[in-house]
Amino acid sequence: MIRLYHWEAHGACARVMFCLAEKGLDYESRYVDPLAFEQHKPELIALNPTGQLPILDDAGFVCVEATDICDYLEEAYPAVALMPEAVVDRWRVRVWQKHVDEYVAASIGQLAWQQARTTMFAGRDTAALEAAVAAIADKGRRDWWKLSLVPYPDDQLDRARERLVPILVAAEEALAHADWLVGSFSLADIALYAYLAFLPEVAADLLADRPAIAAWIGRVAARPAVRTASARGTAARPFAVAAPGQEEMRWG
Amino acid sequence: MTVELYFFQPLGTNSARMYLALLEKEVQFIERELSGRLFEHLQPAYLKINPKGQVPALVHDDMVMTEGGPTNEYIDEAFDGPPLRPADLRERCAMHWWCRVIDIEFGRSLMMVNWNRVVPMFAGAKSREEFEAILESVPLPDRRRAWRRAFLADTPIEQIDESRRRMAAVAARVEQTLAKQPWLAGQSYSLADIDLYSYFYFVPEWMPELVNPKATPALIDWLAKAIERPAVAEMMRRRRDDKGLETAVTAAAALKTGGQA
Numbered sequence: 164m165i166r167l168y169h170w171e172a173h174g175a176c177a178r179v180m181f182c183l184a185e186k187g188l189d190y191e192s193r194y195v196d197p198l199a200f201e202q203h204k205p206e207l208i209a210l211n212p213t214g215q216l217p218i219l220d221d222a223g224f225v226c227v228e229a230t231d232i233c234d235y236l237e238e239a240y241p242a243v244a245l246m247p248e249a250v251v252d253r254w255r256v257r258v259w260q261k262h263v264d265e266y267v268a269a270s271i272g273q274l275a276w277q278q279a280r281t282t283m284f285a286g287r288d289t290a291a292l293e294a295a296v297a298a299i300a301d302k303g304r305r306d307w308w309k310l311s312l313v314p315y316p317d318d319q320l321d322r323a324r325e326r327l328v329p330i331l332v333a334a335e336e337a338l339a340h341a342d343w344l345v346g347s348f349s350l351a352d353i354a355l356y357a358y359l360a361f362l363p364e365v366a367a368d369l370l371a372d373r374p375a376i377a378a379w380i381g382r383v384a385a386r387p388a389v390r391t392a393s394a395r396g397t398a399a400r401p402f403a404v405a406a407p408g409q410e411e412m413r414w415g
Numbered sequence: 416m417t418v419e420l421y422f423f424q425p426l427g428t429n430s431a432r433m434y435l436a437l438l439e440k441e442v443q444f445i446e447r448e449l450s451g452r453l454f455e456h457l458q459p460a461y462l463k464i465n466p467k468g469q470v471p472a473l474v475h476d477d478m479v480m481t482e483g484g485p486t487n488e489y490i491d492e493a494f495d496g497p498p499l500r501p502a503d504l505r506e507r508c509a510m511h512w513w514c515r516v517i518d519i520e521f522g523r524s525l526m527m528v529n530w531n532r533v534v535p536m537f538a539g540a541k542s543r544e545e546f547e548a549i550l551e552s553v554p555l556p557d558r559r560r561a562w563r564r565a566f567l568a569d570t571p572i573e574q575i576d577e578s579r580r581r582m583a584a585v586a587a588r589v590e591q592t593l594a595k596q597p598w599l600a601g602q603s604y605s606l607a608d609i610d611l612y613s614y615f616y617f618v619p620e621w622m623p624e625l626v627n628p629k630a631t632p633a634l635i636d637w638l639a640k641a642i643e644r645p646a647v648a649e650m651m652r653r654r655r656d657d658k659g660l661e662t663a664v665t666a667a668a669a670l671k672t673g674g675q676a
C-alpha cells in the first residue's frame with residue numbers, strides 16, 4: 164500500500180501526486196497543513212527530519228524529495244513510463260529536474276509566498292507564529308521560516324526572478340516546436356509544470372513574451388491525470404495558495 | 416566514439432566526481448585540463464563548449480553534458496562496466512539522497528568557505544578594476560556575485576559559520592551511516608561513494624576538526640578502503656597539486672597569524 168503525505172497539488176507535492184496519477188497508482192492520501200506546522204509534528208519528523216513534504220511510504224519504505232520519489236516510482240512501477248528510453252534524453256530529463264530542485268523551486272517559492280503571506284497568515288497571532296517557528300528542529304528550515312515571516316527584501320526577489328530567466332528561455336526554446344520538454348510527456352514536464360503553473364498568479368509578466376510555455380501550461384493542466392490529482396487537495400485554485408518553500412541557493 | 420572530459424586540477428569535488436565515474440566504468444577518455452587560476456574556463460574557446468563557463472563538462476560524440484549528478488547517471492547508463500547504481504531500489508533511493516546532500520548541503524557550504532579562503536589569495540594581487548574586468552566574463556550572475564563577495568571578503572561571518580555547521584552535520588551523518596554499513600547507500604559501492612570521496616578525501620587534512628580518527632573512525636576507515644579501489648588510486652595518481660596556490664595560501668595564513676610560513 165502506497166501512502167503519500169502531501170499538501171495542495173502544487174510544487175513538490177504536485178510532482179509526486181501527478182506522477183502517481185499518470186501511472187494510475189492508487190494511494191492513501193494524508194493531507195498535511197504546513198501553515199499549521201503539522202509537518203513538524205513528531206510522527207512526521209520521524210519520517211523526514213527536515214520537516215518537508217512530500218513523503219512517500221510504500222509498504223514501510225519511506226522516501227523523501229520529489230525527484231527521488233519520482234525516480235523510485237519510475238523504477239518500481241514501470242508499466243506507464245515517464246522517462247524516455249534514449250540515454251541522452253534521460254540525461255536531459257534529469258537536468259530539467261535539477262534546474263527545478265536547485266533554482267525553480269526556490270525562486271517560485273519566494274515569489275508565491277511573498278504574494279500569499281498576508282492572506283495565508285490573516286487572523287494569525289504573530290507571537291504564536293514566532294513560537295511555532297522557534298520550535299522547528301532543523302536549523303536550516305527554522306532560519307528560512309524566520310526569514311519568511313516578514314516580507315522578503317527586494318534584492319532577494321530580484322535574484323529569484325533572475326535565476327528563473329535562463330530556465331524560462333531554455334523552456335521556451337524547447338517548447339517552440341514540440342509539445343513536451345523532452346520527446347514524450349515525462350517527469351521533466353511534471354517537475355517544471357508543478358512550479359511554472361504559479362506564474363500566471365504571481366509573475367504573469369514572465370510569461371508575457373513566452374507563448375510556447377503558456378500554451379504548454381494549458382496542455383499539462385488539461386491532462387486527465389493532472390486534473391484527477393489536483394482534486395486530491397482542498398484548494399479550488401492550488402496555485403493561488405502557498406507556504407514558505409525551499410531556501411534560496413546559499414552560494415554561487 | 417570519442418569521450419572528452421574538461422576538468423580542473425587539482426582533481427577534487429565536481430571535477431573529481433565525473434573523472435572518477437569514468438575511471439570506475441573503465442572508459443577511455445581524452446583529458447582536457449583547464450587552469451582555474453588562469454581563468455581558462457572563461458575564455459572563448461571553453462565558452463564554446465559550455466556557455467555557462469562551468470567545469471567539468473563531458474563531451475561524448477559531440478554531445479556536451481554538464482551537471483555532475485545527471486551526467487554521472489548518464490555515464491553509468493551509457494557505458495559498459497560495473498554498475499554504479501544499486502539494483503536494490505531502497506539503496507538506489509538512499510544513493511540519490513546522499514548525492515543531493517553532498518552536492519548541495521555539503522558542496523555549496525564548502526564552496527562558500529573555500530572561496531572566501533582562496534580567492535583573496537590568488538586574486539589579491541589584482542586591483543578591483545582588474546578583477547571586475549574578469550568578472551565581466553563570468554556568464555552566470557550568481558557566480559559573478561559569489562566571486563565578488565569572495566574577492567571583497569564581505570561574506571557575513573554568520574553565513575560562513577552556518578556553512579561550517581552544515582558541513583559538520585553532514586560529516587556526522589556520514590559517520591553514523593558508515594558505522595553500520597560498508598558503503599554510503601548500503602551494501603554496494605555507488606555514485607554516492609564517488610561523490611563522498613570526491614568531496615571528502617582532502618577534508619581530514621584541510622578541516623581536521625571535522626574528519627579525524629577520534630570523531631569519525633568509520634569515515635577514516637572508509638577513506639582507507641576507498642583508496643584500495645583501482646579507479647580511486649588511479650585518480651589520485653593523476654591528481655596534481657596547485658603548488659603555487661597552496662604556497663600562497665599558507666604564506667598568507669602565516670602572515671595573518673604573525674607566524675612563519
